[in-house]
Amino acid sequence: MVAVPRPRTLCIVGLGLIGGSLAAALKTRTPHRWQVRGVDRRRTSLRFAVDKGFLDHACDTLEEGVDGADLVVLAVPVRAIREQLAALAGVVCPGQVVSDTGSTKVGIVEEARARLPQGVAFVGGHPVAGSERTGVESAVSGLFETRPCVLTPADDVPAAALEAVTALWQDAGAEVLCLDAPTHDRVFAFLSHLPHMAAFSLVETAAAGCEAGRYGLAGGALQDFTRVVRSSPTMWRDICLENREPLLQALDRYADNLRALRERIVTGDPDALHQHFEHCQQLKDKTWKP
Amino acid sequence: MVAVPRPRTLCIVGLGLIGGSLAAALKTRTPHRWQVRGVDRRRTSLRFAVDKGFLDHACDTLEEGVDGADLVVLAVPVRAIREQLAALAGVVCPGQVVSDTGSTKVGIVEEARARLPQGVAFVGGHPVAGSERTGVESAVSGLFETRPCVLTPADDVPAAALEAVTALWQDAGAEVLCLDAPTHDRVFAFLSHLPHMAAFSLVETAAAGCEAGRYGLAGGALQDFTRVVRSSPTMWRDICLENREPLLQALDRYADNLRALRERIVTGDPDALHQHFEHCQQLKDKTWKP
Numbered sequence: 001m002v003a004v005p006r007p008r009t010l011c012i013v014g015l016g017l018i019g020g021s022l023a024a025a026l027k028t029r030t031p032h033r034w035q036v037r038g039v040d041r042r043r044t045s046l047r048f049a050v051d052k053g054f055l056d057h058a059c060d061t062l063e064e065g066v067d068g069a070d071l072v073v074l075a076v077p078v079r080a081i082r083e084q085l086a087a088l089a090g091v092v093c094p095g096q097v098v099s100d101t102g103s104t105k106v107g108i109v110e111e112a113r114a115r116l117p118q119g120v121a122f123v124g125g126h127p128v129a130g131s132e133r134t135g136v137e138s139a140v141s142g143l144f145e146t147r148p149c150v151l152t153p154a155d156d157v158p159a160a161a162l163e164a165v166t167a168l169w170q171d172a173g174a175e176v177l178c179l180d181a182p183t184h185d186r187v188f189a190f191l192s193h194l195p196h197m198a199a200f201s202l203v204e205t206a207a208a209g210c211e212a213g214r215y216g217l218a219g220g221a222l223q224d225f226t227r228v229v230r231s232s233p234t235m236w237r238d239i240c241l242e243n244r245e246p247l248l249q250a251l252d253r254y255a256d257n258l259r260a261l262r263e264r265i266v267t268g269d270p271d272a273l274h275q276h277f278e279h280c281q282q283l284k285d286k287t288w289k290p
Numbered sequence: 291m292v293a294v295p296r297p298r299t300l301c302i303v304g305l306g307l308i309g310g311s312l313a314a315a316l317k318t319r320t321p322h323r324w325q326v327r328g329v330d331r332r333r334t335s336l337r338f339a340v341d342k343g344f345l346d347h348a349c350d351t352l353e354e355g356v357d358g359a360d361l362v363v364l365a366v367p368v369r370a371i372r373e374q375l376a377a378l379a380g381v382v383c384p385g386q387v388v389s390d391t392g393s394t395k396v397g398i399v400e401e402a403r404a405r406l407p408q409g410v411a412f413v414g415g416h417p418v419a420g421s422e423r424t425g426v427e428s429a430v431s432g433l434f435e436t437r438p439c440v441l442t443p444a445d446d447v448p449a450a451a452l453e454a455v456t457a458l459w460q461d462a463g464a465e466v467l468c469l470d471a472p473t474h475d476r477v478f479a480f481l482s483h484l485p486h487m488a489a490f491s492l493v494e495t496a497a498a499g500c501e502a503g504r505y506g507l508a509g510g511a512l513q514d515f516t517r518v519v520r521s522s523p524t525m526w527r528d529i530c531l532e533n534r535e536p537l538l539q540a541l542d543r544y545a546d547n548l549r550a551l552r553e554r555i556v557t558g559d560p561d562a563l564h565q566h567f568e569h570c571q572q573l574k575d576k577t578w579k580p
Contacts, residue, residue, distance in 0.1 A: 079560075128509050148507055187507060190499035195492060195511040200570040201547040202488055207573040209480035209543055215577040217438050217477060219418050221485040224514040229574045233567035240555045240563050251552050253499055255545065257491040262541050265530045270369075273530050277523035280490040283497040284519045287505040 009035045010168065011069040013062065013084055015045040015055075017130060018101045019075030020139030023054035025172035028141035033171060039065035045136045054139065063091045071164055073125070074100040078238035081108050085115045094119025097161045099168075101127055103188060103235070104242040105152045105181040113154070121161035124152035124181060126188070127174055132230035145173035152181040189246035193239055194254055197247070199225045200236070299325045300458065301359040303352065303374055305335040305345075307420060308391045309365030310429030313344035315462035318431035323461060329355035335426045344429065353381045361454055363415070364390040368528035371398055375405045384409025387451045389458075391417055393478060393525070394532040395442045395471040403444070411451035414442035414471060416478070417464055422520035435463035442471040479536035483529055484544055487537070489515045490526070 010026070012019045015038050026034040038055040039062055040046050046058035059065035062084070066072055072088065074081045081102050088098060098120060102108050105124045112122035129147040131138065149169040153162050166176045179187070203226050206218070240247060264272050300316070302309045305328050316324040328345040329352055330336050336348035349355035352374070356362055362378065364371045371392050378388060388410060392398050395414045402412035419437040421428065439459040443452050456466045469477070492515050496508070530537060554562050 128507055130509070150507065187500050187504045190496045191504070191508045191512055194495065194499075195515055197548070197551060198488055198492055198515070199511065200567060201544060201551055202485060203570050203574045203577075204547050205484065205540065205544045206480045207577050209484075209540055210477050214477045214481070217418055217440065218481045219420070221489065221518045222481055224517060225485055225488070226574050227514060228511040229570055233564050233571060236567045237560055237563040241558055241560060244555055244558065248552065248555060250495065250499055251548065251555075254491060254495045255548060255552075257494045258487070258541065258545060258548075261487060261491055262538065262545075265534055265538060265541075268531055268534065270527055270531060273527040274523050277490060277526045280493050280519055281523060284493045284516050287493075287497050 005033075007033055007035045008070045008164070009037065009068060011037045011039060011059070011065040011072045012055075013039045013065065013072065013074045014076035014080070015040040015042070015049050015136045015139075016075065017134050017136070017138050017143075018127065019073070020045070020049055020054060020136035021129075021141065021143035022073065022075065022101070022127075022172055023049060024052070024139050024141040025144055026168075027054055027056075029173060030171045034168075037065050037069065048136050049139075052139075054136075062087055066091045066096070069096065071168060072096065072098045073168070074098070074102075077232070077234050078102040078104055078108065078242045080238075082111045085111050089115045089117065092116060092120045097121045097123065097164050099123045099125045099151075099165045101125055102242075103192065103239055105150075105184045107242045109152060109154060109181045121157050122154075123157055123161055123165040124184075125165060125169065126150045126152070126184065127169065127172075128192075129174070130231070132227055134232050142173065144169065147174055149174035149176050150184055151176060151178050152184050153178060154181075185243050186246045186249075189243055189250040190253075193243060193247050194250040196228055196231070196236060197251060198254065199228045202226070203229050295323075297323055297325045298360045298454070299327065299358060301327045301329060301349070301355040301362045302345075303329045303355065303362065303364045304366035304370070305330040305332070305339045305426045305429075306365065307424050307426070307428050307433075308417065309363070310335070310339055310344060310426035311419075311431065311433035312363065312365065312391070312417075312462055313339060314342070314429050314431040315434055316458075317344055317346075319463060320461040324458075327355050327359065338426050339429075342429075344426075352377055356381045356386070359386065361458060362386065362388045363458070364388070364392075367522070367524050368392040368394050368398065368532045370528075372401045375401050379405045379407065382406060382410045387411045387413065387454050389413045389415045389441075389455045391415055392532075393482065393529055395440075395474045397532045399442060399444060399471045411447050412444075413447055413451055413455040414474075415455060415459065416440045416442070416474065417459065417462075418482075419464070420521070422517055424522050432463065434459065437464055439464035439466050440474055441466060441468050442474050443468060444471075475533050476536045476539075479533055479540040480543075483533060483537050484540040486518055486521070486526060487541060488544065489518050492516070493519050
């Protein structure tokens with residue numbers, strides 16, 4: 001007789017695009033393995049998630065959601081994660097595991113260490129997925145499929161806690177890898193936060209430099225860049241505040257490179273310009289396949 | 291009895307993505323209206339275009355291509371357009387109309403005025419279409435459909451010449467509009483040339499700032515940005531040289547805006563950051579619909 005393991009109980013705090021998609025992924029892909037509860041101050045989001053079958057239970061309070069849960073995942077904007085960690089401190093019990101989905105990790109890992117009681121493990125998480133859409137209404141069960149999910153466990157995290165969070169994201173379809181939190185924040189400053197800042201400033205510049213009525217002349221490049229500007233101002237405010245130093249370093253490198261390109265244009269050496277663009281193209285081919 | 295107008299004869303100089311797609315569009319959409327000849331030093335491109343039915347005739351020389359043509363369109367990179375205008379000077383005859391497809395216009399319009407004989411009209415053209423692919427092998431007949439094509443006729447261009455070039459691009463599916471050349475160059479510095487420069491520098495920065503082996507962690511934003519970096523280094527070299535002043539102005543505005551954003555991040559006022567991102571989003575919504 002083979003014992004069927006009981007489903008694990010997950011409490012998702014924050015039913016937005018990420019929390020909603022996590023719930024949807026688990027209930028679609030491995031419904032027998034997870035009992036999924038949701039906590040959200042927006043009752044319409046909870047009702048939507050229950051109606052769609054993403055959640056087994058909608059909970060009225062954080063306390064109710066956490067009570068008896070194996071795993072609690074905070075899926076709110078980065079600064080709200082800090083607040084939820086403080087609120088959690090009074091309701092979690094030893095043996096429970098807490099994780100999150102924030103795009104920055106150093107500050108959150110520190111806050112978790114400062115706030116959570118002894119015996120409650122925290123495993124920082126960052127599913128590298130999303131879209132310019134927000135809210136549970138945009139949630140899709142396939143959002144994490146074949147996408148990376150970075151975990152940033154501290155050295156003293158128990159193996160069982162890391163395994164539980166790894167299994168969660170694998171069940172959601174993601175490819176899990178581990179980084180230390182400072183490396184995570186530095187890499188994402190360059191790979192994600194800088195590109196978004198570049199896009200916000202590009203929209204600002206293009207809109208100001210181009211008289212009204214000419215916007216329709218924009219080609220595909222600007223359209224591509226501006227898509228991401230639709231994403232949440234709250235999210236980007238929080239990322240700027242939480243990942244300040246790595247992001248400033250990335251912005252400075254970007255400014256240096258733009259200044260060097262400006263110099264090449266001023267100098268006007270055709271070969272130097274051609275070599276530069278070819279070099280960038282080769283970097284792109286080596287690093288990000290078409 | 292209604293007279294059927296004889297087909298017009300078009301000579302396309304340069305069978306790359308744009309020239310090839312123009313030929314393909316005409317022979318697909320309005321084959322009875324255009325006899326299409328091609329001139330290209332790459333014989334394989336000509337052969338490909340003939341085999342695909344894009345061209346009625348492949349010509350061995352510019353002289354042969356131009357002889358008796360109603361309209362000559364130069365569809366080569368911007369600096370090569372200047373060279374072709376010099377070469378054309380000796381072979382065009384009064385009554386013929388010359389146009390081009392270059393992404394910058396002031397320098398080309400001046401060069402045409404200096405080079406072409408009296409009685410040969412020049413109408414600068416810029417079909418706002420393309421892709422990160424290059425070469426006639428990537429040509430598609432629908433490339434210009436519903437896309438803008440900007441014409442920059444000088445004040446003294448005969449109405450018949452402007453009508454001929456307008457009809458050409460309308461037959462190819464484009465929506466034709468006219469701008470004066472300096473306005474064209476300024477608008478496209480902001481809407482197209484700057485975004486491409488921003489993308490080249492972003493690839494350079496992200497690749498340098500992120501250790502090897504982490505590139506796979508890039509999200510959708512960077513992928514969007516880097517797509518355009520595949521486009522031709524020769525094209526971008528030429529655009530930088532031809533549209534230097536407007537492009538430098540756009541780069542300076544962009545640097546100013548990035549610097550102001552940097553300051554907001556340093557200051558760390560949550561409300562100011564939130565307002566900034568919201569403002570950029572509103573600009574995007576007002577100007578470039580999702």
